[in-house]
Amino acid sequence: xxxxxxxxxxxxxxxxxxxxxxxxxxxxxxxxxxxxxxxxxxxxxxxxxxxxxxxxxxxxxxxxxxxxxxxxxxxxxxxxxxxxxxxxxxxxxxxxxxxxxxxxxxxxxxxxxxxxxxxxxxxxxxxxxxxxxxxxxxxxxxxxxxxxxxxxx
Amino acid sequence: xxxxxxxxxxxxxxxxxxxxxxxxxxxxxxxxxxxxxxxxxxxxxxxxxxxxxxxxxxxxxxxxxxxxxxxxxxxxxxxxxxxxxxxxxxxxxxxxxxxxxxxxxxxxxxxxxxxxxxxxxxxxxxxxxxxxxxxxxxxxxxxxxxxxxxxxx
DNA sequence: CTTGAAAAGAACTGCCT
DNA sequence: AGGCAGTTCTTTTCAAG
Numbered sequence: 001x002x003x004x005x006x007x008x009x010x011x012x013x014x015x016x017x018x019x020x021x022x023x024x025x026x027x028x029x030x031x032x033x034x035x036x037x038x039x040x041x042x043x044x045x046x047x048x049x050x051x052x053x054x055x056x057x058x059x060x061x062x063x064x065x066x067x068x069x070x071x072x073x074x075x076x077x078x079x080x081x082x083x084x085x086x087x088x089x090x091x092x093x094x095x096x097x098x099x100x101x102x103x104x105x106x107x108x109x110x111x112x113x114x115x116x117x118x119x120x121x122x123x124x125x126x127x128x129x130x131x132x133x134x135x136x137x138x139x140x141x142x143x144x145x146x147x148x149x150x151x152x153x
Numbered sequence: 154x155x156x157x158x159x160x161x162x163x164x165x166x167x168x169x170x171x172x173x174x175x176x177x178x179x180x181x182x183x184x185x186x187x188x189x190x191x192x193x194x195x196x197x198x199x200x201x202x203x204x205x206x207x208x209x210x211x212x213x214x215x216x217x218x219x220x221x222x223x224x225x226x227x228x229x230x231x232x233x234x235x236x237x238x239x240x241x242x243x244x245x246x247x248x249x250x251x252x253x254x255x256x257x258x259x260x261x262x263x264x265x266x267x268x269x270x271x272x273x274x275x276x277x278x279x280x281x282x283x284x285x286x287x288x289x290x291x292x293x294x295x296x297x298x299x300x301x302x303x304x305x306x
Numbered sequence: 307c308t309t310g311a312a313a314a315g316a317a318c319t320g321c322c323t
Numbered sequence: 324a325g326g327c328a329g330t331t332c333t334t335t336t337c338a339a340g
Contacts, residue, residue, distance in 0.1 A: 020207035034326050052210040054173035062202045063306050097303035104293035113303055140257035150250035150266055153216050
């Protein structure tokens with residue numbers, strides 16, 4: 001269960017987290033190992049389940065969705081059934097990008113994108129507030145965001 | 154500024170958002186267009202700034218980081234200087250994966266990963282609570298997470 | 307828009323140290 | 324574990340219809 005990574009594995013992960021298109025040859029060149037060596041390490045990370053595929057980064061602003069809002073939602077009624085009802089309903093809203101089931105002051109956290117504030121109000125009133133079992137709602141509007149590699153072992 | 158995408162562009166974006174390794178040939182096969190056609194569309198999306206690179210998905214649990222916590226942080230003193238001080242200090246914490254500057258009840262939202270709850274307590278006490286200007290802190294522990302394609306135009 | 311082909315590069319395999 | 328040499332596959336680009 002415990003896969004131990006050395007410094008080179010962590011360096012490869014860090015590079016791939018920044019740019020997933022990097023080839024094994026380029027990775028090897030950067031860190032002074034051969035292409036097959038870098039390739040074998042990447043494949044080992046894949047088979048070990050550390051690397052779970054790749055995603056393209058979509059610039060939502062370029063698509064006209066300039067507003068991102070984080071919502072904390074507390075359910076009014078928290079039975080097992082209502083959790084599933086809520087999740088089914090919330091995943092059907094196109095503007096909801098991320099659904100996080102959390103523990104704490106709120107039960108769910110949502111990442112919602114909209115064209116502008118007026119559009120967000122529409123989503124909030126007609127989609128979010130009408131969700132089954134929804135109670136208290138808290139909102140934070142995104143101003144800027146920075147993603148970092150995070151700890152790698 | 155307004156780039157109009159047709160249904161095919163949106164379909165390609167949706168596929169690539171799920172798996173960034175899909176080749177132009179495979180994309181074309183799925184949607185009934187030729188490989189060069191699909192390839193040109195993808196490149197057009199790239200040059201238009203809609204596609205901003207690729208990132209590998211790193212399974213933190215496989216690396217021994219089983220705990221993810223979302224923190225809402227309200228600053229005690231909100232001058233221009235303290236925002237920059239806070240951001241510089243918070244981006245230096247390895248366990249902080251995402252830093253979001255937000256508007257609302259909180260000033261910042263952080264995504265923090267840790268090995269376990271004990272490890273998270275260490276990060277919270279020794280790293281987060283000692284950040285310059287930090288005031289009220291709210292925490293939500295992640296139970297599960299689902300990412301959806303989101304609206305594409 | 308298509309097909310076909312060619313050039314470049316990346317992925318993968320054995321074998322060797 | 325890592326490197327070298329080689330094969331196979333895909334991507335990428337171009338020519339031409």
